[in-house]
Amino acid sequence: MSLRTKGIDAYGHMGWFTVHCRICNRSLRIGIDVVYKCPKCEKKYNAYFCEADKRTLKGKCPYCGSDLVPVI
DSSP states (O other), rough: HHHHSSSSSSSTOOOOOOOOOTTTOOOBBBTOOOOEOOTTTHHHOOOOEHHHHHTTTTTTOOTOOOOOOOOO
């Protein structure tokens, strides 16, 4: 087994499942925390949002205005 599969490049490492909220920069773990995304701006702006900021934004993306959806 190489060192790559044991370290941070391994698929099971938490770095693969961690994103940051675009508003408050809170570290969010997909599958543990409630994370919302914009389906249109996810790739372009890395648009992920925490639950508190989703309520502040009233469920709308600040970039394009579309509805935020939960990440599953």
